[in-house]
Amino acid sequence: MKISVGHLYPEYLNIYADRGNIAVLFRRAAWRGHDLQVEAVGMGEAVEPGAHDLLYIGGGQDREQALVAHDIGLKGEALREAVAGGAACLAVCGGYQLLGGFYRDRLGVELPGAGVLPLHTVAGERRMIGDVLLECELEPGVRRTLAGFENHAGRTVLEPSAEPLGRVVAGFGNDGSSGFEGCRSGRVIGTYLHGPLLPRNPWLADWLLAQAISHRTGEEPAFQALEDALEGEAHSVSAGRARSRGGRASR
Amino acid sequence: MRPRFPLTAGIVAARTAGRLSRLVGAGGGTTLPGKLLNALDPTAVGKLSARLPAGSAVVSATNGKTTTAAMVAEIVGPRMRLAHNRAGANLLSGVASSLLTADGAELGLFEVDEAALPEVARRVRPRALCLGNLFRDQLDRYGELELVAERWRGVVRDLPVEATLIVNGDDPQVGDLGADRPGRMVFGVDDARQGSSALQHAADSKWCVRCGTPYDYEVAYVGHLGDYGCPRCGHSRPALDLAARTVELDGLDGVSFDLVDFEASVRVKLPLPGLYNVYNALAAAALSRALGSTLEEVRAGLERFTAAFGRFERIAVGDRTLLMLLIKNPAGANEVVRTLVAGDPPSLAVIALNDAIADGRDVSWIWDVDFEPLLERLDRVVATGDRAAELALRCKYAGFAEERIEMRPALEEALDRGLELTPAGGRLVVLPTYTSMLELRRIVARRGFVKPYWEQAA
Numbered sequence: 001m002k003i004s005v006g007h008l009y010p011e012y013l014n015i016y017a018d019r020g021n022i023a024v025l026f027r028r029a030a031w032r033g034h035d036l037q038v039e040a041v042g043m044g045e046a047v048e049p050g051a052h053d054l055l056y057i058g059g060g061q062d063r064e065q066a067l068v069a070h071d072i073g074l075k076g077e078a079l080r081e082a083v084a085g086g087a088a089c090l091a092v093c094g095g096y097q098l099l100g101g102f103y104r105d106r107l108g109v110e111l112p113g114a115g116v117l118p119l120h121t122v123a124g125e126r127r128m129i130g131d132v133l134l135e136c137e138l139e140p141g142v143r144r145t146l147a148g149f150e151n152h153a154g155r156t157v158l159e160p161s162a163e164p165l166g167r168v169v170a171g172f173g174n175d176g177s178s179g180f181e182g183c184r185s186g187r188v189i190g191t192y193l194h195g196p197l198l199p200r201n202p203w204l205a206d207w208l209l210a211q212a213i214s215h216r217t218g219e220e221p222a223f224q225a226l227e228d229a230l231e232g233e234a235h236s237v238s239a240g241r242a243r244s245r246g247g248r249a250s251r
Numbered sequence: 252m253r254p255r256f257p258l259t260a261g262i263v264a265a266r267t268a269g270r271l272s273r274l275v276g277a278g279g280g281t282t283l284p285g286k287l288l289n290a291l292d293p294t295a296v297g298k299l300s301a302r303l304p305a306g307s308a309v310v311s312a313t314n315g316k317t318t319t320a321a322m323v324a325e326i327v328g329p330r331m332r333l334a335h336n337r338a339g340a341n342l343l344s345g346v347a348s349s350l351l352t353a354d355g356a357e358l359g360l361f362e363v364d365e366a367a368l369p370e371v372a373r374r375v376r377p378r379a380l381c382l383g384n385l386f387r388d389q390l391d392r393y394g395e396l397e398l399v400a401e402r403w404r405g406v407v408r409d410l411p412v413e414a415t416l417i418v419n420g421d422d423p424q425v426g427d428l429g430a431d432r433p434g435r436m437v438f439g440v441d442d443a444r445q446g447s448s449a450l451q452h453a454a455d456s457k458w459c460v461r462c463g464t465p466y467d468y469e470v471a472y473v474g475h476l477g478d479y480g481c482p483r484c485g486h487s488r489p490a491l492d493l494a495a496r497t498v499e500l501d502g503l504d505g506v507s508f509d510l511v512d513f514e515a516s517v518r519v520k521l522p523l524p525g526l527y528n529v530y531n532a533l534a535a536a537a538l539s540r541a542l543g544s545t546l547e548e549v550r551a552g553l554e555r556f557t558a559a560f561g562r563f564e565r566i567a568v569g570d571r572t573l574l575m576l577l578i579k580n581p582a583g584a585n586e587v588v589r590t591l592v593a594g595d596p597p598s599l600a601v602i603a604l605n606d607a608i609a610d611g612r613d614v615s616w617i618w619d620v621d622f623e624p625l626l627e628r629l630d631r632v633v634a635t636g637d638r639a640a641e642l643a644l645r646c647k648y649a650g651f652a653e654e655r656i657e658m659r660p661a662l663e664e665a666l667d668r669g670l671e672l673t674p675a676g677g678r679l680v681v682l683p684t685y686t687s688m689l690e691l692r693r694i695v696a697r698r699g700f701v702k703p704y705w706e707q708a709a
Contacts, residue, residue, distance in 0.1 A: 011457070011465075015387065015530060017277040017618030019452070023648040053662040067463055129391050131612070149613045151391055195615045230658070234640035241606070 003029055003212050005038045006052035008075075009060075009068050012043070013095055016151070018058030020196035021090065025054070031226060034213070043071050049081040049122045053212035054088045059194055062105055062123075065094045069111035071097050076114040085118055088187040088211035090250070092197060096190035097121040097154050099157045106153065117183045117190050118159040127153045132171030132193055133242035134181050138207060145169070147238035148151030148193025150181075150247070156192075158183055165191050170246035187211040200234040202226070252704045259292050260300065261655055266351050266706050280480045282340045285347030294301065295376040296343060299350040299635040305331055306537055307359030307375045309369045311403075312383025312419075314583040315531040316341070318523075318708035319383060320362035321559040322535035326544050326552030327575040335360040338560065342367045346375065348524065353494045358542070365399050366392070372406050380410060381417040381538040383530065385424050386474055387455050387612035387619070400424045407432070415541040419534065421476040423456045430489065436541060438533040439478075441494040442508075445526055446470035446477055451585060452619060461486045473527050474582040493528050503594030507533060510536055510550065517550045524565055526591035527583070553645035561688040568700050571670055572678045577688050578602075579610070581619035587682065588625045597680040601669040603636040614638050617645050626651045631672065635665030636687045662687055663694050 007022065022038060029036040038056075041047055047055075060068070072079075079099075083089055089099075097103045100119040102113045113120070134146040148167060155175035158164060164174070165182025173181035174192070182191035189208070191197065198205040206223055213221045265288035288295050300307050311319045317339050320413055324335050334353035336345045341364045350359065363371045366384070372380065382403065387396055407429040410416060420426040420437035429435050440446075448468055450457060454475035457465055464483040471477035480487035495508040496516075507520040521532050536549045544552075558564045566573040576591070578584035591597065606612050626632070626649050634642040639660040646656050659665035666681070673679040683691055695701050 014452070014619075015390070016613075020615070020618030020645070020648065023618075029647050061397055062456070063395075063397050063463075088332070118627060129613075149391070149615060151613065195613065196618055199618075200641070200647060208481035227653070230640055230643045230653070230656075233658070234638075234644055237638060237640055241612075246614075 001034050001213065001216065003034050003036045003054065003209065003216065004052045005054045005056060005212075006041045006047065007038050008041050008055065008057040008072075008095070009043065010040050010058070012064045012068050013058040013060040014063070015059045015061055016093060016149075016194035017196040018056070018092060018194075021058070021092070021198045022056065024196075024198040024202065025209060028202065028205050028226065029209055032211075032223060043068065045144070047075050047078040047082060049078055050085055050087075052082065052087055052183060053215045054090070054208060055079070055082065056089070057091045057098065059093030059095060061094070065098065065103065066111060067104070069098065069113075072114045073112035076116070079114045079116050083188055084187070086187065086215045088208050088215060089116070089189065090208055091188070091190040092116075092194055093152060093192050096192060097156065099188075099190055100156065103154065116188060117185055118162040119156055119183055119190075121154040121156045123153045123157045125153075127151065128172035128176050128247055130171055130245065130247035131238060131242035132181065132246055133169040133239045134166030134193070135169055136166035138184065143173070145204055145235075145239060146191075146193060146197070146204060147195075147235050147242060148191075148197050148201070149195040150192040151194075152192050156183075165189060170242040172247040176247070187215070195238065200231055200238050202228050202231045259295060259298070262288060262292065262295055262351065265347070272317065282342070282344045282348055285340070285344030285353050286451055287396065288347045288351060289344060296347050296350060297376070299347070300375045303334065303356060303359050305358040306378035307361060308379045308381070308542055309361050309363050309368070309372060309375060309377040310381045310383065310534065310538065311363045311365055312388040312534070313365060313388045313580060315383055315527065315534065316362040317539070318528065318531045318559045318562050319381070319534045320360055322531060322556050323360055323538050323542075323617065325556045326535060326539040326549055327360075327542055330544070331357045333358055333360050336362060336449065342582060343371055343374070346371055366402065369402050369406050372410070376411065377414060379415040379417065379538055379541040380406070380427075381534050382425050382428060382475060383419050383534050384422045385456070386580055386582040387616070391613035392608065403428060417534070417537045417541060419476070419530065420491055421472065421478070421530075423460050423479055426489050427460045427486075428460060436491045436492045436537050438493040438537045439488065439491045439527070439534070440472050440476075440498065440529060441496050442498045443470045444500045445500070446472040450475060452581070452621060459484060459486050469486060473530065473586055476530065493533060493540070495533055498526065498529060500524065500526070500593060510546070512540065512546065515546055517546050519550050519553050520557060521553055524594060525586055527586040530560060561683070561692065566695055566701050568670065568695055568698070570675045571673050573695065574678055574680050575688060575691065576680070576682050576683065577681045578620070579685055581616055584620040584682070587624060588620070592624045592628065596625065597678070598628065598630045599633070599669065599672050599679070600625065600629055601633040601635060601665050601679065601681045602642050602667065603681065603683035603691065604634075604638040604642045605636045605684050606638050606685045607686045610686050614641050617642060622646070623649050629655075631655050633659055633665050633669050633672075635659050635662050638683065662690050666694060
């Protein structure tokens with residue numbers, strides 16, 4: 001089956017190995033007989049709601065983020081409509097911030113966001129840099145961990161009604177104090193975790209692929225398990241790093 | 252005549268510490284005495300460098316600073332005694348250590364970490380400063396690239412008027428530094444046959460430094476280094492004072508080019524491969540010219556040059572040869588891959604990934620390296636280092652068959668496995684990150700095949 005991915009601003013937002021995430025989605029789809037096709041959605045190009053089963057938006061530095069901020073504001077309505085129609089979405093780091101209500105940078109300049117996720121972000125003085133380990137429960141009763149790396153000056157504040165992606169086991173998370181990381185809203189995942197995220201957390205790649213296929217067919221597929229020994233090894237080394245040297249939530 | 256400051260007790264104590272460190276086998280003593288010195292007397296680096304009769308020259312860049320400084324040492328070394336941090340200890344402590352140990356030095360020659368540059372420049376007050384390039388590198392340590400660029404703008408603003416500033420004009424961020432400074436020297440490559448019009452994935456400074464519009468590239472050579480122009484505001488590559496023309500790549504054996512400056516042109520046959528080494532040679536040539544070397548001295552020095560440690564270094568290990576090519580960030584690793592593929596592509600490679608502070612704790616950069624052209628030619632990869640599994644995944648998700656990836660996290664085991672798979676008389680290609688390179692060198696040194704790095708300075 002064809003799975004259509006819309007990759008937002010690949011020219012601008014690609015700082016932390018975002019193409020690693022895309023490669024994992026592509027291969028894991030292919031190993032199950034699906035054809036994942038990635039289409040770049042760049043500056044000035046329209047998002048067509050319903051056209052993409054999965055949207056991806058990666059990380060950028062302040063400069064790149066500022067360059068795309070105006071454009072993503074214009075895409076906001078179409079993105080919200082796409083997501084309301086059941087498209088899955090993964091937003092990492094800068095892309096995560098851009099999906100919120102706004103981002104206020106170091107100089108106090110406020111960049112508009114796409115308004116897809118119920119949150120906003122304010123740049124702080126101290127960067128939060130280090131290995132991170134989360135515990136997530138995307139489906140009730142199913143607890144799984146995500147291991148990654150974070151590097152952000154932004155403090156992301158979720159609205160009271162918002163659901164975080166996970167609980168911080170080790171590392172800083174959204175703001176270094178709430179004990180939570182990322183945001184999950186239906187099929188939309190926003191997170192600071194890169195490294196990249198999906199190679200060492202293949203369960204999340206499979207979850208996103210399943211959501212994307214559901215968007216296309218209306219049914220969640222039953223995936224065959226893949227041989228994930230290397231992925232498991234990478235996950236456990238990364239998780240160990242977070243436990244031993246991840247950022248601490250307290251100052 | 253420069254003022255002679257009396258040596259402080261701190262300087263004497265720190266010198267003793269360096270000797271002790273080597274005596275007890277704790278390492279090269281390349282940073283410890285400097286650290287001690289800076290703690291005992293924070294003004295000592297300034298005092299010691301003020302004693303150098305020919306002053307100091309400083310090189311910084313994301314990629315190539317060790318090689319560039321080593322080339323300059325080869326060029327100016329015959330004329331002057333140097334205080335040079337050749338082992339790559341490039342923070343203030345490393346500069347301090349080399350000042351302590353170089354008795355009778357006339358010229359300070361320092362490669363300096365990009366982030367440490369403001370402090371080192373303030374203390375050393377260089378007579379010449381050479382800025383090579385800025386690429387994404389160790390973002391976990393430096394923060395964003397733009398923050399490093401901002402620091403460099405501050406360094407250039409504070410540089411004394413009598414100092415010579417040298418910049419790589421092919422890098423938009425770097426080429427814009429000190430644009431209004433009289434006497435600024437600009438170097439770059441001028442040979443459209445060696446580039447392409449498409450930027451690599453790892454290109455970073457793609458947007459006009461003045462107005463943010465994407466640059467049009469007449470030609471891109473390495474990452475975002477090239478001949479660029481902004482279609483909106485017209486900002487473009489500055490005029491080159493020193494250029495490489497008619498570049499001929501000769502596989503892994505070397506590269507030759509015409510080195511052209513305002514006076515004359517000489518043909519240089521560099522015994523190091525790759526276009527990135529042409530950039531290093533240009534930076535070294537420009538800096539050496541600023542230090543008074545003739546074009547002929549530059550040519551002779553570059554042609555004598557072998558390799559800076561771990562950077563395209565060949566080490567004989569019994570009847571096999573190790574070819575060690577340091578990789579540390581996407582732009583640099585891409586050039587290593589490009590050079591290997593264009594030269595004599597191996598069928599086996601040992602790739603080593605560590606994640607200590609000096610390597611970058613964040614290993615995501617390996618996904619931004621274009622390893623694919625190399626992987627297409629390899630039958631087998633031995634993945635090693637503390638983050639071997641991440642490397643294995645990088646290969647796996649590039650489409651490299653999992654059964655052809657051998658995971659050997661212990662470096663010594665991986666090295667032995669690589670040597671075992673290499674036929675007698677053959678060559679083993681090793682691509683290590685910084686600390687894995689140091690450890691691999693220690694392993695082969697222990698076996699008696701290479702001198703420890705602190706004994707190489709001579």
